[in-house]
Every structure is written in C-alpha cells, then in structure tokens.
Amino acid sequence: MKAVITVIGRDTVGILAKVSTECASKGANIIDVTQSVMSGMFTMIMLVELDGLNSDFSELVSSLEALGEKIGMKVHVMHEDIFNSMHRI
Amino acid sequence: MINTKDILETIDMIDNENLDIRTITMGISLLSCADSDISRSAQKVYDKVTCSAEKLVETGEYIERTYGIPIINKRISVTPVSMLLAASGGDPLVYARAMDNAARELGVNFIGGYSALVHKGFSAGDRELILSIPQALAQTEFVCSSVNIGSTKAGINMDAVALMGGVVRECALLTADRNCIGAAKLVVFMNAPEDNPFMAGAFHGPGEPDLVINVGVSGPGVVRAALAKCPDGNLTEVADIIKKTAFKITRMGQLVGTVASSRLGVPFGIVDLSLAPTPAVGDSVAHILEEMGLETCGIPGTTAALALLNDAVKKGGVMASSHVGGLSGAFIPVSEDAGMIDAARDGVLSIEKLEAMTSVCSVGLDMVIVPGGTSAETISAIIADEAAIGMVNAKTTAVRIIPAIGREAGEELEFGGLLGSGPIMKVNDSRSSAKFVSRGGRIPAPLQSLKN
Numbered sequence: 001m002k003a004v005i006t007v008i009g010r011d012t013v014g015i016l017a018k019v020s021t022e023c024a025s026k027g028a029n030i031i032d033v034t035q036s037v038m039s040g041m042f043t044m045i046m047l048v049e050l051d052g053l054n055s056d057f058s059e060l061v062s063s064l065e066a067l068g069e070k071i072g073m074k075v076h077v078m079h080e081d082i083f084n085s086m087h088r089i
Numbered sequence: 090m091i092n093t094k095d096i097l098e099t100i101d102m103i104d105n106e107n108l109d110i111r112t113i114t115m116g117i118s119l120l121s122c123a124d125s126d127i128s129r130s131a132q133k134v135y136d137k138v139t140c141s142a143e144k145l146v147e148t149g150e151y152i153e154r155t156y157g158i159p160i161i162n163k164r165i166s167v168t169p170v171s172m173l174l175a176a177s178g179g180d181p182l183v184y185a186r187a188m189d190n191a192a193r194e195l196g197v198n199f200i201g202g203y204s205a206l207v208h209k210g211f212s213a214g215d216r217e218l219i220l221s222i223p224q225a226l227a228q229t230e231f232v233c234s235s236v237n238i239g240s241t242k243a244g245i246n247m248d249a250v251a252l253m254g255g256v257v258r259e260c261a262l263l264t265a266d267r268n269c270i271g272a273a274k275l276v277v278f279m280n281a282p283e284d285n286p287f288m289a290g291a292f293h294g295p296g297e298p299d300l301v302i303n304v305g306v307s308g309p310g311v312v313r314a315a316l317a318k319c320p321d322g323n324l325t326e327v328a329d330i331i332k333k334t335a336f337k338i339t340r341m342g343q344l345v346g347t348v349a350s351s352r353l354g355v356p357f358g359i360v361d362l363s364l365a366p367t368p369a370v371g372d373s374v375a376h377i378l379e380e381m382g383l384e385t386c387g388i389p390g391t392t393a394a395l396a397l398l399n400d401a402v403k404k405g406g407v408m409a410s411s412h413v414g415g416l417s418g419a420f421i422p423v424s425e426d427a428g429m430i431d432a433a434r435d436g437v438l439s440i441e442k443l444e445a446m447t448s449v450c451s452v453g454l455d456m457v458i459v460p461g462g463t464s465a466e467t468i469s470a471i472i473a474d475e476a477a478i479g480m481v482n483a484k485t486t487a488v489r490i491i492p493a494i495g496r497e498a499g500e501e502l503e504f505g506g507l508l509g510s511g512p513i514m515k516v517n518d519s520r521s522s523a524k525f526v527s528r529g530g531r532i533p534a535p536l537q538s539l540k541n
Contacts, residue, residue: 004091006100034093045096058154076100078157080091085344086337087095 001050002031002080003057005064009073011042019046019075022067027054042073047080099337107310107372108338109159110345111365112198113149114286115142116293116301116358119168119202127179131187134173138165138191138200141300141355146196148352152345160345161307161367161507165192166291167202174214181218185225185232192231201233201291206281209243209531219252223259226271233274233289237281239476241483245279245532250476253277254469254526258492261461265494268502272491273456277472279479279486284359285415290487301358302350303415306342308334309364310371312398316380327381328401335362335405343410361415362406363451364398366426368509374398374419375428386428387438395419396449416485418451424491424504424511425456434501434512440471441517448478453486458502458513461494468492470522473532481535 007019016035023030028048035044053060061077068075102108122133142165149163170184185203192200203225205215222234236253239245260271276290283294286303293301315334319326342360350357366374375386378394399418407413421443423429432438440457447453453475459468472488479486493502493513503510 004096006096008100043093043097045093047091061154074104076157078099079155081344082156082158082341083091083096083099085340086099087092 003048003050004078004080004083005046005048006076007042007044007068007073009042011037011040012071015042015071015073016044018067018071019044019064022064023048026060026063027052028060102308102311103158106308106314107367107369108308108341109161110342111305111307111363112162112164112286113145113160113345113349114164114166114291114303114305115145115353115355116166116284116297116303117141117168118293118297118299119170119173120295121299123173123176125177127177127183130173130177131183134167134184135187135191138167138188139194142195142197144353148349151352152348156345158341158345162198164286164288164291165195165197165200166286166293167200168293168295169202169204169206171205171214171218172295174218175212178214181221182225182228185221185229188232189229197231199233199288200231201235201288202293203232203234204236204292206237207246207249208237208240210246211249219249219256222256222275223263223271226260226274227263233291235276235278235281235290235292237278238472239279239480239532241280241480242534242538244534245473245476245480247473247526247532248529250469250473251526251529253472254465254467257468257490258465261492261494268504269491269494270504273489273504273508275489277488279476280484282415282485286361287363287365287416289489297358298356300355302346302353302355303358303361304342304346304349305361305363305365305415306338307363307365307367307372308338309366309374309377311338312364313371313373313377313380316377324397328397331398331401332405335402336409339406339409357412359412359414360406360410362403362410362413362417363415364402364419366420366422367507368425368427368430370427373426373428374421375426375432379428385435385437386432387442391442392445392449395421395446399450416451420452420455421446421450422456422489423514424458424502424509425507426509430509430511433514440514444474444478447475447486448482451485453479454488454490456489456491456508456511458491458493458511459516460498460513461492461496463492463516463518464523466521466523466526467516467518469526473526477532480532481537483537
C-alpha cells in the first residue's frame with residue numbers, strides 16, 4: 001500500500017527533514033517527493049510505501065498530524081487510491 | 090506520481106468545501122426473522138441486526154482514517170417491519186424497541202425501516218404499523234420510519250394519504266416538547282426506492298439481497314466552489330463544470346463503497362448520486378443555484394436552475410459508479426440548507442415554489458416546517474399533491490413535513506445537528522381540502538404506467 005503525505009503551511013527551516021525522520025522511524029519508505037514555496041507558502045507532497053511499516057497506519061497518521069501541529073503545518077496522510085479514483089478514469 | 094494539482098484539489102475539497110461521504114448504510118433483510126411469536130421475532134431482529142452490522146462503525150472509521158475522507162453517518166436499513174408484523178401480529182412497538190436497542194448497541198446514527206408499503210392497499214400488519222408510528226418515533230431515539238402511499242404503476246392510495254395526514258400531526262404532537270422531532274423522522278413516499286441509503290426514508294426493499302452496502306455521497310460546497318471559478322460562463326459551461334465535479338465526488342463514493350463492501354464481506358449495492366446539504370455554511374444546494382446567478386433561491390428561474398443542476402449531477406455521477414440507485418439527485422431539505430433557511434426566512438421561498446422545484450429534483454417537500462394549527466386534512470392534501478407529481482413524472486417524491494405544535498408562521502424550530510433549524514412556512518389553507526381527502530379510494534395509475 002502507498003500513501004500520499006501532504007504538508008502545507010508557512011515555510012520554515014527543516015520541514016522536509018522532520019517529516020522524513022518521522023517517516024523513517026515508522027518504517028515508511030519515501031519513494032517520491034515534490035515541494036514548492038510560493039510567497040512564503042510551503043507545499044510538500046510525498047509518496048510513501050508502507051509495506052515495511054513497523055506500526056499500524058493509524059499510528060503513522062497520528063504521529064505525522066501531531067508533528068504538523070508542533071511545527072505549525074497542516075499535514076494529511078491519505079491512501080493513494082482516493083486520488084487515483086477521483087482523478088483517473 | 091499523482092498530479093500535484095489533483096492532490097491539492099482533493100484536500101481543498103475536504104478541508105474547505107465540506108466534501109464528505111454522507112452515509113454508509115447497511116441494508117439488512119429481516120425476512121428470515123419472521124415468526125408467529127412477536128417476542129421471538131423481535132429477538133431475531135435484534136440478533137440479526139447486531140450480528141450483521143457488528144463491524145459497520147469500525148469499518149467506517151477505518152476508511153475515514155485511511156483515506157482521509159469524513160464519513161458523517163453509519164446507518165442501517167431493514168426490511169419494512171410491517172412484513173414481520175403480518176406474520177407475528179401483536180404490538181408493533183416491540184419491533185421499534187428491538188431496532189432502537191440494536192442501533193444503540195452498534196453505535197450507528199440511525200436505523201430505518203419502521204415502514205409499510207401500501208401503494209395499492211393495506212395488507213395484514215400495515216395499518217397497525219402505520220398507526221403505531223407516532224408512538225414508535227416518540228419512544229425511540231434512532232428509529233426512522235417511512236410509508237409508501239403510491240407508485241406510477243399502482244396510482245395513489247388515497248385511504249393511506251388520508252391516514253398519513255393524521256399520523257404526521259400525531260408524530261409532532263407526541264414530541265412537541267422536543268421541537269416536534271418525531272415528524273422529522275417520518276417520510277411519506279411516492280415511488281419509494283428500495284435501496285435508498287438516506288434517512289429518514291431508508292428501508293431495505295423485499296427485492297434486495299440478504300445484506301448490502303449502499304453509499305450516499307454529499308458535496309454541494311464542492312459544486313458551488315467549482316462554479317465560483319467560472320463566474321461568467323454560459324449555462325452549457327455551468328452544466329459541464331457540475332458534471333465533472335459530480336464525477337469526482339461520486340468516484341469517491343464508489344471507492345468507499347467498494348472498500349466497505351470488501352472489508353465487511355457484504356455485496357456492494359449502489360452509490361446514491363446525491364447533493365445532500367447540511368446547515369453548515371458552504372454546504373448548501375440553494376447557494377449553488379445562487380452561484381448560477383439567482384439573487385435568492387425561490388425566485389423565478391429557480392426551477393430551471395435546479396433542473397440543470399439535478400440533471401448534470403446524474404450525468405456526471407453515472408459514469409463514476411458501477412451501480413447507481415437510491416434517490417440520486419439534488420436534495421432540497423429546507424431546514425438542513427443554510428441558503429434555503431435564509432430564503433424561507435425572508436419570505437422569498439414558498440411551499441408552492443418548493444412544490445414546483447420537486448418536479449425536477451430528487452425527493453420532495455423535505456424538512457418543511459408548517460404552523461402547528463395545520464390540519465391533518467391539509468397535510469394529507471399536500472401529500473397527495475406531491476404524490477401526483479411523482480406519479481405522473483415516474484419519479485420518487487416524498488413529504489417530510491413538521492407541524493410546529495403551538496407555533497405560528499414566522500416563528501422558528503431548532504432541531505440541531507444535521508436536521509438544522511428553520512422558519513415556519515405559511516400554508517395556503519384558508520379554504521379546506523377536507524372533502525377531497527375524505528373521499529378515499531385510489532387515484533388510478535396514469536397512462537405512462539402502461540409501458541409493457
């Protein structure tokens with residue numbers, strides 16, 4: 001299973017590092033990352049492979065959401081199928 | 090990797106435009122629970138419902154968490170209880186209590202199916218069940234009820250229509266101390282669908298499989314936001330935008346239904362392609378019509394705008410789903426829609442205009458609050474009018490009307506939650522419809538029913 005992690009908020013130092021570290025600690029393997037900063041707004045989208053997850057998915061979601069709150073960013077973790085089904089025929 | 094713009098669009102829809110799955114509804118057949126002993130039959134109902142839907146809430150929560158999409162309600166619909174009553178006889182309230190207890194045990198939001206299908210006449214159990222509806226809805230918390238009083242094939246059972254005016258009033262009277270909430274949990278149908286996941290009118294039709302999962306989607310806010318990005322497009326462009334948006338919304342419903350069905354080991358029935366509003370700001374069907382260029386919902390042009398919206402929602406949704414069913418169309422429940430509430434409060438939206446609107450969209454006069462003094466005969470006559478629209482146009486129509494006991498037009502009722510609040514609307518009842526209603530009998534099925 002793959003999930004999409006999005007991180008949106010004001011740009012600060014070390015966002016990518018903190019999110020990546022959290023993913024690594026849970027065993028989520030990052031397979032693609034894209035990020036942009038426009039007018040100080042930071043948007044990062046990460047595709048992660050979850051087959052090696054060392055906790056359950058719900059725990060990964062909670063820990064990343066908690067991290068988002070701590071660094072003042074809005075974090076979503078969603079199964080990739082929701083995007084595939086909404087936007088691909 | 091998936092397109093960045095698509096990902097951000099989905100997140101924006103959920104975070105800012107109130108995109109959600111309104112309900113995952115498990116349909117459960119109770120035909121196997123029929124027994125000549127009512128206590129035994131009610132126990133079988135409780136056991137079958139609690140056993141079949143044991144993991145429904147848990148599954149809904151899993152999907153919410155994994156896919157990041159809010160699922161507002163988890164619900165259950167069951168076989169019309171009048172069918173069990175036909176076999177068992179006895180006090181129908183025994184079934185209402187069994188259903189309520191099962192819903193409480195499971196943690197679902199509603200259980201529908203305290204129902205009777207009497208479009209051509211009453212069979213054993215039907216009349217007893219209908220007469221018990223006011224008590225059932227007053228004494229239970231989760232039970233919802235519906236009665237089908239007509240169909241395009243059968244015509245309109247005017248004896249049932251006459252009966253239902255009094256039942257609706259009685260539902261309001263018995264719950265007068267709770268904002269007449271009983272009447273908000275009763276739907277009187279014409280051409281009732283057997284696979285509708287939406288309450289209060291959900292029941293599990295006799296032609297359905299033993300268990301089934303149906304999904305109802307929502308998303309008026311998403312459609313309004315999409316239209317706001319095209320302020321000067323012509324109506325062909327407006328229709329195209331709605332179709333594309335409805336497609337995306339429905340695909341999400343299809344995904345959720347497929348996952349729920351597979352995890353529960355229950356067949357997936359249908360996606361109900363509906364735009365279901367909530368009282369929340371930015372989740373209104375009326376505001377979509379206003380985005381199209383109407384200053385307020387209810388003025389001339391409203392019916393045309395709604396017809397366009399309803400048709401485009403279906404066209405966009407139908408390709409997104411393998412099976413479409415239920416009510417499928419835009420809902421216009423007055424008290425559940427911020428734009429409708431404002432329009433009714435300002436006196437711009439009348440019951441007569443709502444009636445016209447129901448000829449081009451799904452459902453009918455929904456969550457309309459009328460003065461407490463509105464007579465049973467007038468309510469029956471309103472039901473008959475709505476039923477006639479459904480019968481002639483071969484579509485579902487319904488009446489969910491709430492007489493605000495002890496209150497007059499211009500005052501307000503507050504239900505809270507998804508049911509919202511709304512002004513009491515004026516009814517054109519200065520002259521009586523009583524004689525017409527009291528004639529009884531059946532309005533014959535129209536010519537368009539003879540399709541064979």
